[in-house]
Amino acid sequence: MGNTPLAFDEMMNADQGPRQPYENYHDWYEGQDRARLIAKSRDAENLFRKTGITFAVYGHEDSSEKLIPFDIIPRIISGREWRRLAQGIEQRVIALNAFLDDIYHKQEIIKAGRIPRELIERNEAFLPQMIGFKPPGGVYTHIVGTDIVRTGEDQFYVLEDNARTPSGVSYMLENRETMMQMFPELFHINKVRPVEDYPKLLRQSLASLAPPGCSGKPRVAVLTPGIFNSAYYEHAFLADMMGVELVEGSDLRVVDGKVKMRTTRGYEAIDVLYRRVDDDFLDPLTFRPDSALGIPGIMDVYRAGNITIANAPGTGISDDKAIYSYMPEIVEFYTGRKAMLENVPTWRCSEEDSLKYVLEHLEELVVKEVHGSGGYGMLVGPTASKKECAAFAEKLKARPANYIAQPTLSLSTVPILVNKGIAPRHVDLRPYVLVSDKVQIIPGGLTRVALKEGSLVVNSSQGGGTKDTWVLED
Amino acid sequence: MLGRTANGLYWMFRYIERGENIARLIDAGLRMALTRSGSSDEDWDGVLQSAGVREDFDAVHGKLTSADAIDYLLRDRSNPSSVMSCIESARNNARMVRTALTRETWEATNECWINFKDMLAKRVRPAEMPEVIDGIKRCTGLIRGAFHGTMLRDDIYNFSRIGTFIERADNTARILDVKYYVLLPAIAKVGSSLDNMQWESILRSVSAHRSYSWVYDGDYSSTNISDFLILNDRMPRSLAYSYDKIVSNLGYLAKLYGDNHAAHETASATLMLLRSRTIDDIMEQGLHEFIEEFIVHNNRLGEEISEGYRFYR
Numbered sequence: 001m002g003n004t005p006l007a008f009d010e011m012m013n014a015d016q017g018p019r020q021p022y023e024n025y026h027d028w029y030e031g032q033d034r035a036r037l038i039a040k041s042r043d044a045e046n047l048f049r050k051t052g053i054t055f056a057v058y059g060h061e062d063s064s065e066k067l068i069p070f071d072i073i074p075r076i077i078s079g080r081e082w083r084r085l086a087q088g089i090e091q092r093v094i095a096l097n098a099f100l101d102d103i104y105h106k107q108e109i110i111k112a113g114r115i116p117r118e119l120i121e122r123n124e125a126f127l128p129q130m131i132g133f134k135p136p137g138g139v140y141t142h143i144v145g146t147d148i149v150r151t152g153e154d155q156f157y158v159l160e161d162n163a164r165t166p167s168g169v170s171y172m173l174e175n176r177e178t179m180m181q182m183f184p185e186l187f188h189i190n191k192v193r194p195v196e197d198y199p200k201l202l203r204q205s206l207a208s209l210a211p212p213g214c215s216g217k218p219r220v221a222v223l224t225p226g227i228f229n230s231a232y233y234e235h236a237f238l239a240d241m242m243g244v245e246l247v248e249g250s251d252l253r254v255v256d257g258k259v260k261m262r263t264t265r266g267y268e269a270i271d272v273l274y275r276r277v278d279d280d281f282l283d284p285l286t287f288r289p290d291s292a293l294g295i296p297g298i299m300d301v302y303r304a305g306n307i308t309i310a311n312a313p314g315t316g317i318s319d320d321k322a323i324y325s326y327m328p329e330i331v332e333f334y335t336g337r338k339a340m341l342e343n344v345p346t347w348r349c350s351e352e353d354s355l356k357y358v359l360e361h362l363e364e365l366v367v368k369e370v371h372g373s374g375g376y377g378m379l380v381g382p383t384a385s386k387k388e389c390a391a392f393a394e395k396l397k398a399r400p401a402n403y404i405a406q407p408t409l410s411l412s413t414v415p416i417l418v419n420k421g422i423a424p425r426h427v428d429l430r431p432y433v434l435v436s437d438k439v440q441i442i443p444g445g446l447t448r449v450a451l452k453e454g455s456l457v458v459n460s461s462q463g464g465g466t467k468d469t470w471v472l473e474d
Numbered sequence: 475m476l477g478r479t480a481n482g483l484y485w486m487f488r489y490i491e492r493g494e495n496i497a498r499l500i501d502a503g504l505r506m507a508l509t510r511s512g513s514s515d516e517d518w519d520g521v522l523q524s525a526g527v528r529e530d531f532d533a534v535h536g537k538l539t540s541a542d543a544i545d546y547l548l549r550d551r552s553n554p555s556s557v558m559s560c561i562e563s564a565r566n567n568a569r570m571v572r573t574a575l576t577r578e579t580w581e582a583t584n585e586c587w588i589n590f591k592d593m594l595a596k597r598v599r600p601a602e603m604p605e606v607i608d609g610i611k612r613c614t615g616l617i618r619g620a621f622h623g624t625m626l627r628d629d630i631y632n633f634s635r636i637g638t639f640i641e642r643a644d645n646t647a648r649i650l651d652v653k654y655y656v657l658l659p660a661i662a663k664v665g666s667s668l669d670n671m672q673w674e675s676i677l678r679s680v681s682a683h684r685s686y687s688w689v690y691d692g693d694y695s696s697t698n699i700s701d702f703l704i705l706n707d708r709m710p711r712s713l714a715y716s717y718d719k720i721v722s723n724l725g726y727l728a729k730l731y732g733d734n735h736a737a738h739e740t741a742s743a744t745l746m747l748l749r750s751r752t753i754d755d756i757m758e759q760g761l762h763e764f765i766e767e768f769i770v771h772n773n774r775l776g777e778e779i780s781e782g783y784r785f786y787r
Contacts, residue, residue, distance in 0.1 A: 049588065050581050050584060050585055050588075051577075051581060051584075052569070052572075052580065052581075052584045226570075227566060227569045227570050232569070236569070236572040236573055237572075239573045240572065240573040245476060245573070246572075246573045247476065248478065250478070251476050251477070251478050261476060262476065262477045262478070262784050263475055263476055263477060263784070264475050264476075264477055264480045264629065264633075264727075264731070264783040264784060265731050265733075266784070
């Protein structure tokens, strides 16, 4: 694959000098002993292992707990670049909430003919149970993680809007913690905007959206599927940092019209539930009857205004990959302005012309399942073999509506530390957004990096790593 | 606090205690094999009995050999009381109650698991045994140290302590019961002059061979040893000491929550019994009967605690 040398590098200019945001870092780096950096890198890994910052990879029996590799070279974003991103993200998140409110109420966007009705109503992520119901404060997506990629000095694209239960924020926090412990001097020579008040802001944001039935100080809890879930570490971490209970479905039950948790002194009510359990599993009485992870009857309590569920059930319809291709229309429809952040051009394989184009250009495209996530079930045309492409074409023809396709973007690179020094690797960025009566965007986020040379797949389940992400104060 | 969290803390500390005790039992067994000419597999029969896994062992292994017994006690995952199983269960419980633990306590527990997962991945060669046993004691010591040094003295602490001492009382009672049986024929035969090695092995399995000498002037007798392990309230592994701790921790919970449960009554009654009896009373009643009854009461207390504090649904 030949596009690596052509990719935009965020640290180094074509003339081999550092780009402006990296100037101080680059100076510092030049004065470092490589052996020491490699040793530090190993220290970081031990630190992560000891702390138990692990994730589970499904389907790997003996590797049930893995570390996400951490690279010690930060990804640095200038204040100017960030302001532009933040404005675009805010616009997009506001549009997402307006869209959700609309499709569960008047459905004006459908009536205006901007989105096909069947795309919404035949979508599994659309929950008829939410029709006509307004969640507390009118907020659907309390926590959003917007995936952004960069291809040039001024070219950013939104790759995905994670509006259900975006994960990875614990890595944002732990990566920063680790960097501050290992290289305190770097934080003297760079003014890096802090990310560590995220848990506090999250708690405040959640508490401010307590349901109408809550009297007194709102009680917040994090709902986890349990210790065998791939993101369990993060669930425990967030509950711990916020100072709230970490509950499982079996701890909760509906008593007297409230969701209550079983404590050592009896049942106590919860007002706001930050759930890290999918919609399907939330309430066996309403959704999947075989779910052991949920709370029977919680949807009734929700509709009666006695609990806030974050994010609201049914938000998945807004980050569905089939809906994604309509985001420019959605943003314009609800904000009255053109989207500040661009979408990646997307072919909907459900449309005959698009399907034809996609099949003819499979070797240049990335094809994704509409409902997939985590990098599973996708085809990266340029790196796939002829045989893989042919096999994928068959799947595509069998269920075209199940796929979308996008051009292979030449993602920007940031160097990682390797044995011989530094080497560029492709990255993406997931900033985290909190929505209450205001939209708060944490200056930073999770930078995922493809550790394999030339690879464009940054997902941790596919061998990606992470970097600390700095937004500079300037 | 969630009932499930209380349950997780209670079991986390029961498993840490159990893992450490099993390691000590193995240590005592090895020691006996070393110091006696022609070590016999019978010694391991007693060790397996003390660990409460004699029958389960038979279900897995046909014949009793010392190598198999050690392996079963140390690292067999089909044995829920093997050291490896205990460390893993303790760590799983710790993960579940992660938000209730200080970072230090969690990390000590997690590191213990990381170390022994590798160290016990395959059979341990006899030459490596001392290092492994030492390592286990050091690891559990670190967990205990981190726990005592950093945890708030609140209900989290109380449930953890209660788990520790219910397990400890159970373990000490079992060791005494089994060993006493092993020793009994010898007592009958030769009166009070006994195989010193046997006595020493009991004391070693509760890490008390030195302290015993300080208290009883090095005079080994069944009465003194029973007194030490049952009634001596300065001996940190005795039944009396364990119950003193259980009662005081339950007392803190009652004060904090403002209510009493059946568990409070049961624990206090047992402590009163241990304080009011003399060792001669107990020997007269029959040591075996006394211990059997104690273990039943101890188990019931565990159930009453889990019910009173809503460990389960």
